[in-house]
Amino acid sequence: MSAGGYFGRALVVDVGDHEVTSAPLPLEDAVLRAYLGGVGLGTWLMHRLAPAGVDPLAPEAPLAFVFSPLVGTPLTTSAKFAVVAKSPLTGLLTDALASSRFAIAGKLTGNDAIVVRGRAAELSVLLVDGDGARLEPAPELAGLAAAQAEAAVRERFGRGWQTAAIGPAGEQLVHYATISHDGRHAGRGGLGAVLGAKNVKAILVRSATRVEIADQTAVLAAAKDLRTRSFGPATAKYRELGTLANLLAFNAVSTLPTRNFTAATFADAPRLAAEELHELRGVARNSCASCAIGCEHIYSRKGGGQQRMEYENVFALGPLCGVSDPDDVFAASARCDELGLDTISAGGTIAWAMECVERGLIDAPWLKFGDGAALLRALDLIGAREGLGELLAQGSRRAAEVVGNGSIAFAPQVKGLELPGYEPRTLQAMALGLAVNARGADHNRSGAYEADLSGELDRLDGGPAHVAAAVGTEDRAAVMDSMILCKFLRGVFEDPFTEWAALLRSVTGWDVDAAELRATARRIVLAKRVFNQREGATAADDTLPPRMLETPLELGSGRVAALTAERLQAMVAGYYSERGLDEEGRPAPEAEAALLLGG
Structure with a gap:
């Protein structure tokens, strides 16, 4: 019998041969206690289930959705899950965390992890609930944005299901494609491409049980205390302005990477700063599921519509590419969401390509620093893997290996993963x-x-x-x-x-x-x-x-x-x-x- 907070098993689904195995986690509490859940348990599962040297996009490469002992409790911010696999971008272990109702429903299918292997014969969706797992063909979802796919499967299967889906970039196996759900993303390392390689457009989960808690009274007391503390000064910045509040602060101390890390300050940073955007465009504040902080800040877009903006997508699609017009940065961020692209890797790879164009290493004179229209064009090409996008879809490291001429020296990556918005030299x-x-x-x-x-x-x-x-x-x-x-x-x-x-x-x-x-x-x-x-x-x-x-x-x-x-x-x-x-x-x-x- 497993400890409270766990079911003690992982569901392993081969979407190629339709084999479904409910596997007890070996050593029961010993492994769960040693690795806890989430990224830790996902790492252990990759050691056990991923063949050594496996191609990340091969059918036998596993992709794990991993939950934790806290999911489903009233503890604030606990509605999170990890997605873990071998990355097509780096060739190494990758994991991404995300928050949504998918985490709660996924755990309450009665599993501590859901692992997907194989390749479906046609574009499909995988449904997991208390009855196990089944694969349903869904060719009509091809080419849809993740949000559109979520709406379509809810219409088809009912609103009781929670969905994680890929966009067009995942179907095209872009090496930094994301997995999305409720407008949030398991973003880094190309996990969307791993799911796309399995010909699975979406995973649907539905609650079927509940998980036992060892001391319900203590958990409720801890939840009340943690919620109170989450409203304190330690989280004030995130509540008031969101992560975008970092932009001006980082610019002031010369740690805002600009124009592919050739500078650490951006003259037009105030145009993109949370302080200005909050006054001119701020329309709402939102929270993840089971969260008391409410860090999500939503802004109005030119021509209508709204967009959630964070520091990392503004940095990567703004200063890093020399783009200062907030409308262009908003549009680029929205395009990444629609295509299912990691904004950091997309921005870093495009910024590298812009420098290559400046140096005469890539023949694409339209791709210039500071040109918002060019940024959007590049994103579309990447999402479709057409023209220059076929090269850039592989990320800056592999693209630099193709272009050569010393371009790897200024590819903004470590182990193949593009750098976030922090200048290492400062x-x-x-x-x-x-x-x-x-x-x-x-x-x-x-x-x-x-x-x-x-x-x-x-x-x-x-x-x-x-x-x-x-x-x-x-x-x-x-x-x-x-x-x-x-x-x-x-x-x-x-x-x-x-x-x-x-x-x-x-x-x-x-x-x-x-x-x-x-x-x-x-x-x-x-x-x-x-x-x-x-x-x-x-x-x-x-x-x-x-x-x-x-x-x-x-x-x-x-x-x-x-x-x-x-x-x-x-x-x-x-x-x-x-x-x-x-x-x-x-x-x-x-x-x-x-x-x-x-x-």
């Missing part, structure tokens, strides 16, 4: 976090920028303190992504591991404490690294693009920000030491054996 704890993270250039699995911006260390001079910050934020993220709780809550916990352990005790009944959770965090981080090494990753991948290590940034008033290869290598070595890894970034055999990955 945020050097974050630089390390981006370099070593298993997913690639990632601000959600390694939020070391918080330490850089705290004022407690010199963000322009990386060293041992930056290593400690990177390790600490990576550990905290590993637990939050596996329990799962929203990162916007991170500031409300005074003693995070102790408080998270208390939440787990009330839900599961385990006698877990802070020390155990710290060990769990390190186990999850290490298991990700071991998976990547199995797939061919080496220490040479723990680095940044040459541009970041060879070209200093002029900050004005005679100030320069420089991150040398030697400094980064020293921090990486420190990270390896802190993680108990050898000089090649590998764990000792006994440490790897303790991860419970074999057998």
Whole structure:
């Protein structure tokens, strides 16, 4: 019998041969306790179910929707799920988190994970509920945006189903296609392409049961306390202006990547800032399912309609591409939603292509920095994989390998994943976090920028303190992504591991404490690294693009920000030491054996 908060099983569905297996999670509580759920359990499942060296778009490559012990409880922000697979963009492990009613309904099908394998004979949808899983042909959904597909399947199957779907980019196997639901996206690493390769347009889930909780009274008390704290100063920025509030702040401290990371400030940043847009265009504020924070800010669009805007999509489709007109950035963000494209990888790849055009390496004179119409045209070509879009659909790293002529030096990626909106040369704890993270250039699995911006260390001079910050934020993220709780809550916990352990005790009944959770965090981080090494990753991948290590940034008033290869290598070595890894970034055999990955 599994602990409270779990069903103790994963549903594995082969959409090619229609085989459905309800698989008990081996070692029952031992594995669940070791990996918790979400990203942690998804990582363990990939070790067990993904054949070594598998092509991410092959039928035998698994795609896992993974839930957590907190889903379905009244704890704020707990309605989240993880999607985990081998990435077509990086060739390594990837995961993405999202919030919606899909998380609750998916868990209450009676499974801790739903794993999809195989390839359907025709475009189909997969339905999962208390009766198991069944595949239904749905050729009429071809080419629809995810939101349109959601509406169509609800009309066909009923409103009791919750849906996660891909857009046209997923069907076309664009390497950074997303999986969408309720207007939100499991965005990074090309998970939409993995689902598209299985000829599955959508997954539908319907609640069929309930999950037992060990101490309902304690959970209700914790939920009331956490909800109260979620209205405090730690989340005020997100409630008042949303993540877009970061734009002017980052611009002021020269950490807003601009024109493909050739600069760290954008003169027209105020035109795109939350402060101005809130006054001129703000129309609503919304929350994810089971969330008390309400960080989602919705703005009016030129010509009608509304658009949810976040810092990362504004950065990637605005300053990174030199585009300053908010109407163009809004339209580009909406186009990414319609096509099902990760905005960070789309913007980063297009910005790289714009620089290639400037240098005469790509013959597309229409694709210029600052041209909003060109940005939209490029997105359409990517979504259809036509013309230049066929090249750009592969992401900046693979496109640079095709174009050659040294263009890889300014491709804004780590391990194939495009960089988010944080300038590594002026945020050097974050630089390390981006370099070593298993997913690639990632601000959600390694939020070391918080330490850089705290004022407690010199963000322009990386060293041992930056290593400690990177390790600490990576550990905290590993637990939050596996329990799962929203990162916007991170500031409300005074003693995070102790408080998270208390939440787990009330839900599961385990006698877990802070020390155990710290060990769990390190186990999850290490298991990700071991998976990547199995797939061919080496220490040479723990680095940044040459541009970041060879070209200093002029900050004005005679100030320069420089991150040398030697400094980064020293921090990486420190990270390896802190993680108990050898000089090649590998764990000792006994440490790897303790991860419970074999057998």
